[in-house]
Amino acid sequence: MAEIVIKNLRKEFGDFTAVQSSSFKIEDGEFFMLLGPSGCGKTTTLRMIAGLELPTSGEIYIDKEEVGQKPARQRDIAFVFQMFALYPHMNVRRNISYPLISQGMSTRQVKDKVAEVSRILGIEDILDRPVSGLSGGDRQRVALGRAIVREPKAFMMDEPLGALDAEFREHMAEELRALHDRMGATTVYVTHDQLEAMQMGDKIVVMNHGVIEQFGTPQDIYDKPATMFVADFIGSPSMNFLRFHGEVHAGSSNVRLHHVDLAVPTVREPFQGDLVYGIRPEHISLRDEGDNRGEIVAAEYLGTTQIVTVKTSGGNLKARIASDQPAKPGETVALEFNGTTATLFDNQSGRALRSDLNEGILSHV
Template identity: 80%
Template sequence: MAEIVVQNICKEFGDFTAVQSSSFRIEDGEFFMLLGPSGCGKTTTLRMIAGLELPTSGAIYIDGEEVGQKPASQRDIAFVFQMFALYPHMNVRNNISYPLISQRMPRAQVREKVAEVARILGIESILDRPVGGLSGGDRQRVALGRAIVRNPKCFLMDEPLGALDAEFREHMSEELKKLHDRMGATTVYVTHDQLEAMQMGDKIVVMNHGIIEQFGRPQDIYDKPATRFVAEFIGSPPMNFLKFHGSLEIDATNVTLHHQTMTVPALREPFDGDMIYGVRPEHIRLSDTSGYRGEIIATEYLGTTQIVTLKTPNGDVKARIAAEQSARVGETVGLEFNGATVTLFDSQSGRAILSALNEGVLSHG
């Protein structure tokens, strides 16, 4: 397997810039997620790593070798597509063995490798079946088998579970993670599903409009978002955003929301202007003793918890509370925020004031 290093790659299609000066490092054996909404540049980035697109500028290293301008056939990678890309006229066995046969590997060795991959993926019973009659999950396993059998330096996957229904998708994401852990394979995985990225990834790059918004471990990205976009994109429901104006000094630990003092982590630099107080729904508590009040305008029961929407002087917020806790529409209640978990954002730029200097957060200049 291999380390992948991407340095300042840019991809332009005429006047349109799909990827802007992006850099990151994928460690050997990592499960690495490229996450973002449709059109953010994540698939274009993956295709440049694969050699299916050549970068306009920048460099790509796989296992220490600069491959940015080399075609896919010279990069020793395996690509798994969303729509499986299987050969419909071949059975499962022939689909998996085709890459090895193309390399003129001895047939005895081909049979041995196909049997080993089928055992790993649990598809031994369908090796002689045509791929056309298989379920989506089985076809995806066959596509994975065809990639695994070559033992490449790295695996690149473009939303490989996107065509599956929700239940099968969850099952296959667990299977993919187990497979990765067993093989220790360097894997780059594109998805627009933030839950999938958080569950499966060792590291995540969050992209938006061709720019890397943040790069880091899932927990760091969730707890310390670098931008308002990341805070809103990661989490369900997303982070709450309360607008206010203030002047804060270095090491300030309090802000004022509608005449109420709220605690925040100590600031590392002074700030004056319009800010956004960001807090996750699970870090809000309904409290009779709090002077910061909100009116309950909606409740959503989720089994073990409920989501309560409240109207406050600084904007609507959603709180995740216990299912058995009383919360009636029209009721006015006090709100307490866990100050240690708060992120302050610059209202104009959307950049985090508190977390912008944390490890894993990239500066865009």
């Protein structure tokens, strides 16, 4: 397989810039996620890596070879689309074997490779069926089979599970990750679903308006968001934000917010102005006594946990608490924050201030 390196990649469509100076590295054998909302530039980035779009500027290295201006056929890349892109007039066996036949492989080699791939994907019993009559999940397996049978340097996947229903999508995500682990393939995967990205990815690039907001492991991106966009986009419910005007000094470990002192990870840079205190719902506890008080306005039962919405002087906050903890709308409660997990943001730029929590993560952003 192959390492993929992107340097200052840019793509313009007339006056519109779809991707702005993106740089990142995909390790050999990594399952790499390009994540973001519609129109953020993730699919355009994937298509440039695959050679389906040529960059306006920048460099693309696959297996240490610069391929930025080479067509797709010279990059040894396999592409899996959301809508399967199968040949409807062929059966499963012919769809999978077609790339090998096009390469001039012998009948014996083609037969052996198709048998191996169909065994890996569990589709041996449908090889002679027409693809037009298959379920969405089976068609996706066939599309994957046609991609992996060539043993390319890397796989490009553009929301391949997007057309499946929610329950089967989760099942296929597990299968796809297990297949990746067995093959050790370099995979670049586009999705707008943050749960899918967190579940499957070794590394994630979060994009917004053509710009990389953050690059890192799923845990780093969730625990240590580099921007308010990432903090809001990742997580369900997303991070709570409390806005205030204040001043923090280098070495500070608390802030004064709405007449209440709140702990924060030790701040590494001084700042004065409009700030945002960010805290995940699971890091808020409800207590009977305390200074930071609010009124419960809603409680959403989720089985093992519940999401409680509390109205405070700084706005509504969501807390994730145990499902058996009493929480009734109309009750007044005190909120306790786990300040060691909080993130301070510059409200104007949206970027996180450097602290003990995110010092290393923000050093390369």
